[in-house]
Amino acid sequence: MEIKFKPIGVVHSPLKKKEDIQSSRSTDPQGFDSVQGELEIFKEFEEGLKDIDGFSHLILLFAFHKSEECRLFAHPPYDNKRRGVFATRSPNRPNPIGMTVLKLIQIERNILRVSGIDMFEGTPVLDIKPYTPRDQKSPIKLGWLEDKIKQAPKSQ
Amino acid sequence: MEIKFKPIGVVHSPLKKKEDIQSSRSTDPQGFDSVQGELEIFKEFEEGLKDIDGFSHLILLFAFHKSEECRLFAHPPYDNKRRGVFATRSPNRPNPIGMTVLKLIQIERNILRVSGIDMFEGTPVLDIKPYTPRDQKSPIKLGWLEDKIKQAPKSQ
Numbered sequence: 001m002e003i004k005f006k007p008i009g010v011v012h013s014p015l016k017k018k019e020d021i022q023s024s025r026s027t028d029p030q031g032f033d034s035v036q037g038e039l040e041i042f043k044e045f046e047e048g049l050k051d052i053d054g055f056s057h058l059i060l061l062f063a064f065h066k067s068e069e070c071r072l073f074a075h076p077p078y079d080n081k082r083r084g085v086f087a088t089r090s091p092n093r094p095n096p097i098g099m100t101v102l103k104l105i106q107i108e109r110n111i112l113r114v115s116g117i118d119m120f121e122g123t124p125v126l127d128i129k130p131y132t133p134r135d136q137k138s139p140i141k142l143g144w145l146e147d148k149i150k151q152a153p154k155s156q
Numbered sequence: 157m158e159i160k161f162k163p164i165g166v167v168h169s170p171l172k173k174k175e176d177i178q179s180s181r182s183t184d185p186q187g188f189d190s191v192q193g194e195l196e197i198f199k200e201f202e203e204g205l206k207d208i209d210g211f212s213h214l215i216l217l218f219a220f221h222k223s224e225e226c227r228l229f230a231h232p233p234y235d236n237k238r239r240g241v242f243a244t245r246s247p248n249r250p251n252p253i254g255m256t257v258l259k260l261i262q263i264e265r266n267i268l269r270v271s272g273i274d275m276f277e278g279t280p281v282l283d284i285k286p287y288t289p290r291d292q293k294s295p296i297k298l299g300w301l302e303d304k305i306k307q308a309p310k311s312q
Contacts, residue, residue: 003161003219003280005251041242045250048228050240054299061217061253063159072204084206086197086284094201095161095282097217099255101293124159126251128242131296133305137257137287143210145288 007124009041009110011062013117021118025077036105037117039125046110049128053107057131058114062098063124064091078148087143098123101131163280165197165266167218169273177274181233192261193273195281202266205284209263213287214270218254219280220247234304243299254279257287 014037015021024032039060041049052058073082074090085093102114112128142149170193171177180188195216197205208214229238230246241249258270268284298305 001163001280003163003282005159005161005253007157007159008250045228045242048241048250049243050229051243051300052240054297054302055243056295056297057293059255061251061255072201073206084208085204086201087205087207087211087286089285089288093283094164094204095217097161097253097283099215099217099285101291103293124157126159127249127253129245129255130243130299130301131293132245132298132301133296135257136292136294136296137213137259138292139212140287140289140292141210141212142288143286144207145286146210149289 005126007063007126008045009039009125011117011119011121011123011125012038012040013119013121013123015117015119016121024118032118033116035117036113036115039112039114039128041110041112041125043110049107049110052104052128052130055104055130058102058104058112059129059131059135060100060102060125061127062100062119063126064096064098065122065124066120067091067096070094079144081144083144097126101135161282163219163282164201165195165281167273167275167277167279167281168194168196169275169277169279171273171275172277180274188274189272191273192269192271195268195270195284197266197268197281199266205263205266208260208284208286211260211286214258214260215285215287215291216256216258216281217283218256218275219282220252220254221278221280222276223247223252226250235300237300239300253282257291
């Protein structure tokens with residue numbers, strides 16, 4: 001059984017290569033919050049953006065198009081252990097779909113200006129959804145990440 | 157350009173038909189928080205679940221396999237207006253991928269017991285990710301949903 005999807009748009013990002021991601025991660029422990037970019041939604045889907053302007057945050061689903069291979073284990077940054085891939089956000093996973101919550105800054109026709117960008121220029125957009133109270137969970141437990149996040153300066 | 161994914165598992169849910177969803181929605185304004193079910197991850201991916209047990213919440217990406225058609229507008233429940241589909245969580249969208257944050261109750265081998273289930277029995281699982289502080293956004297604005305959520309009893 002195969003499930004097929006088609007991109008509905010493309011991400012325009014200041015992150016062009018692996019080193020840009022690494023550099024953003026190390027200088028911005030808040031997790032790319034300040035990284036701005038644009039979601040360009042293809043014209044044929046533009047009507048579906050109606051009413052989206054009232055939401056402050058959007059869930060972006062995208063394809064990890066630079067994902068190298070499917071792996072069941074990952075070596076996350078700042079961690080010296082091999083972790084199960086489903087306990088990480090690694091791009092190299094059985095179905096390379098990414099999910100990031102973005103802040104909506106402005107929308108003009110089919111272009112959404114957003115912040116929180118942590119994906120590469122040219123990333124295919126699969127879906128956009130409004131972020132709602134059902135997506136806000138607290139308190140949360142972070143497993144192996146707990147120590148790593150506490151160690152990171154300024155991180156919450 | 158087409159992007160292909162394969163299910164890595166299947167959802168076992170008490171919600172078998174449309175009426176079950178409607179009934180859960182009307183009796184549980186907290187949004188299915190109390191609805192329990194299981195994620196059965198196929199054996200070949202079981203190793204990828206290592207380290208997941210320490211996380212309290214998981215992001216589930218799944219295929220809306222009962223989605224009827226691709227629409228650019230949706231008529232959400234409790235709303236009498238036509239909304240742009242990307243401003244809703246409607247299953248009938250250009251790429252019918254669902255995203256729900258679940259609470260992890262227990263894990264035994266390849267079976268994850270979870271609560272927060274709002275999808276049908278037999279739903280194909282595409283991906284599981286840990287829910288982290290980067291997914292917690294607050295305060296948020298809810299656009300057209302703002303009034304609806306305030307009106308719902310006990311909802312936050």
